[in-house]
Amino acid sequence: MKPAPFDYAPATSLHEALTLLTREDARPLAGGQSLVPMLNFRLARPALLVDLNPVEELARLEVAPDGSLRIGAMARQASLLHSVQVAAGWPLLADAVMHVGHAATRSRGTVGGSVAHADPKAELPVALAALDARFHVRSRERGSRTLRAAEFSSGPFTTALREDELLVEIEVPAPHAGARMAFAEHARTHGDFAVAGAAVVLAPGDHAAIALLGAAAVPVRVEAAERAARDGAAAPEVARLAAAGIDDAYRRALLTTLTERALRRVLAP
């Protein structure tokens, strides 16, 4: 399948990218691992493709002075695996990204691209939701704004990004002291999209985050389960609370199990 024709413009700076995106029917090209298949299927037919790959300032991955992790939208998925800082402070991201595609897609696929594509079966949006990530977005006309994870993901393959807006950076707050993290998923075959998954962050007595993949078309945080976890409830009870709102018996059982498995890893001595 060959794409329908489009114009191509490589952006050399963020400013240039934002300017190019004001054109009618322009789309940003990040890693291409989700967009190019859609171009090849002729499901996406932009008039202009704005290539973000040359924009080095978007690819940074670093810890800010305030201890937060700053993931440039164009940071490659593979960089989350190779980063010593991510492994130290936010191992949930490395854990989740291991389930994302394969080496040959992680080498090009970007963190921002995955999040902006908003596939309900994608792992990174769920991990970032569990980490209370904030999404910094910019456009030429309206400047910058920041969205919480729940505000950013709005539906299947839908985000709050407007046509001329670009996700610039994902800010992940410094981890709570003593926080442990784990990700569990069920996929049909190895490396396939997740059927369901759970991302868990727990600093007992202090902080808990439980985000579910496959409970809805967007990542779902379950407050009742998080409160119980924070207060020291046992894993099975927390897991039951996490999935309680799901109607379908199978999906509920699956998410209960996956949440429990992630919790056990986090609680293990």
Add this chain to the structure above:
Amino acid sequence: MRISVQINGRTYAGDVEPRTLLSDFIRHQAGLTGTHVGCEHGVCGACTVQLDGEPIRACLMLAVQANGRALTTVEGLAGPGGELTALQRAFTEHHALQCGFCTSGFLMTADALMRRRQLDPAAPPLTEAEVRAELAGNLCRCTGYEGIVSAVLEALGTAS
């Protein structure tokens, strides 16, 4: 648009449309047909080549994006006289190929894996399960993967 891409150390120049896929540029304009196209949506891995030594899907990159970059394809593995690498010889030894269509993709993935491992000689050897996970991004419909896994395990062992 005129682009110039270095492939296996040689420069290939050509005119492409923005929509020309890198896989098609490599195969039909550079004439290097060892890289194969199996799906054009990034799942089968038959089109895997290396960009600066990292494995990528050639079907998911636009040719224009490779302008000025350096690629390695399967044709770049063997020696100047056609001498097969230890990895390639292991493939024959372990009957790791039948129809051969997926083979170049596996070679590029495995070769990249081997070179990454060589950068960290102190790391413990990969288990079979880990090798299988590393190879899970390349599909094979003929062999059931057994020979491929054995060949890569052997090549990794030999290299370390």
Add this chain to the structure above:
Amino acid sequence: MIGAPLRRREDARILRGETRYLDDIERPEMAHAAFVRSPFAHASIESISVPESAEGLVAVFTAAELGDAVRPFPVMEPAGTEVATSEAHPVLAAGEVRYVGQPVALVIARSRALAEDAAELVEVEYDPRPVITSARASERCLMRWESRAGDVEAAFAQAAHVVSGSYALPRLVAAPMETRGCIASHDAGSDLLTVWCSAQDTHRPLEQLAHILRRPESAIRVIVPDVGGAFGSKGVVAPEVAAVAAAAVRLDVAVKWTEDRLENLLAASQGRGIEGDLELALDADGRMLALRARLWSDLGGYLLTTTPIPPRTAATLIAGCYDIGVADVTVVGAQTHKVPIGPYRGAGRPDAAYMLEALVDEAARQTGIDRVELRRRNLIRTFPHTTPTGLQYDSGDFERCLDLALQLAAANPDEDAACARGTGVALYVERAGGAFESAEIELLSGGRFAIASSSSPHGQGHDITFAQIAADRLGVPVELIELRFGDSATTPAGVGTFGSRSVAMAGSAVAVACDELVERARALAAEVGLGAEPAVNWTALAQAADAPLRAEATFRSANVFSSGAYAATVSIDRATGALTVEHLAAVDDAGILINPLLVHGQVVGGAVQALGECLSEEAVHDEDGQMRSGSFLEYGLLTAADIPPIVTGEVQTPSPLNPLGAKGAGEGGAVGALPAVANAVTDALGGVYVAPPFTAEKLWRALHDEAAGPR
């Protein structure tokens, strides 16, 4: 040489990327094809309007343009089978469409991208019609075969036990890594149409194109280049290939069609797609008295050449390895609004083994007789054996296969609260070989040999295997033998590479041709005063001969029957339903093995395809006939990380029907692994039957079915 695990000579060029698959071939001034395809599963075509012009557009063809220059596909009518040949697949849709993806118009342009652009400008007006997607619900029968042997009513009346079961296998896609494709080029001067085709052999494209294009075979040359897998899906030429060939005759440029993956999943013939209601009558000792089987094949909208074959094969093999003298079998191929069925690795053999072996396990449960013991009491032990469906098994040792499989099987798993564990065993028999193949051999200067074989490879390793056979017969090293395949102008007549027949038939033709050459060599040696004992001095003979020494052979035989026994161990995670195949033991009897390394590769490859069928593969059509598994993102092929340990063993009972004693090894893995894993899953579920694929959701629901109670 025979039985030596020689490594393939074919590999070096593949490893260097020096292969030439269809899409690698460029012809001067070549144009490219794309197709306008039906978005409806069933509709009448009210009108088609093609663009006056488009960038790079060369031509647009519809059924109207092709007119009488083409006719629909020839359809096989196997013995005793009713076949609705009037429902043959047309080249391009003529007035109606019967499946989503059916080719309606052929667009030819300067590049594939431009052809796709132009195809979007073709406007087709459809009038949708009702869609039938269920074989049982369909009222249109396109194919039917029946077989009755013995007094079935009496046998069931006097049975101590009657066991019944209903089984289903969904459709699958073959999904070779290389899609289909062709390049067609017509030389006006000689009126020769040359077609390069990613095909399983030259013969069937040649015959089919000759019929469809109304040309003599002498006016068509079919060349089969390197082929990236087929598994049955490249046996019949694609309707698209016929359209491109027809167009090429009219144009003065070569035309290439490279199928893309979406087309391949949508419009290439699909496999399996069968349901069956079976009944088994047994006496008090568990002896099988009679079998009733009614099978429905989800055949698709039209008949392609071999569409009737897999369902009929399933029906003929329905008694499997058991000595059942009385049977009543009917198979109906029902018309549905889907792409037609075609052979896919196993092609009816896995279907039969799956249903029968599930029924036998059910019989074990119902009679209380151990499932292995029940099998032993009923195995065929003497050969040749004629089945109630009229097949004659030439050779085998089913019990030895069973014993070896049990020996190789994993130890019985421990009980585990977290997992439901199960084991399964299954036997299979498969029809292989048959019809004929040919070989031509010539002695070259320097004592080298060139062999042209009628068979062609798609990864099986014909080159080294036939070289081993020839080396053995001629008494020379393998290095001196070259093989040539895949060009209807220069390779001899044959039938094709499918149905596990290449060694038994084409290999035997090579052996016979070599024997003939040795005879002639001896005669020539005597004439020219060269000794021929103990071995022929080929180099000297090559020099001494006036004309090159040659021989040819056509080898013909009845079908040979491979068989085997597989044993599987599985566990089902109670909390998630996830299935893990813990271990698979695979024992196959393919007769005398020429190259056990390659045979092992075929067994494992086939078994992994069966595992895909068990774990994740399914061609899903919704109630409107739309394919829901239309890309590799939805259709779940297994990866290297999904494969369990597989242990193989062999039994080699020689076939008396060919000089090699060979049977067929190409499909056993795909045939045997399916029923073994399926039976293990049913065992883990405590006797509850679930149709494949055994997804986590299905198994979880089966384990937690409130009506059935906890297991």
